[in-house]
Amino acid sequence: xxxxxxxxxxxxxxxxxxxxxxLWNYGFPNATPLQDVIxxxxxSILFIIIKRFQSRGLQKxxxxxxxxx
Numbered sequence: 001x002x003x004x005x006x007x008x009x010x011x012x013x014x015x016x017x018x019x020x021x022x023l024w025n026y027g028f029p030n031a032t033p034l035q036d037v038i039x040x041x042x043x044s045i046l047f048i049i050i051k052r053f054q055s056r057g058l059q060k061x062x063x064x065x066x067x068x069x
Contacts, residue, residue, distance in 0.1 A: 017043055
């Protein structure tokens, strides 16, 4: 997989995280600062897990042979 595609996936993940944080802040304007931090941490962990699944999928695709019978 090329660096350009990896970079684009990374940017899309970051953008999705940012949108979810913004939606949380506008959807729950009366949330306490502690709740904001907890949600941000949960979203970060979620996207770390997603990143690991994506990297495993990319490794499997890259390791497969293009010349299978």
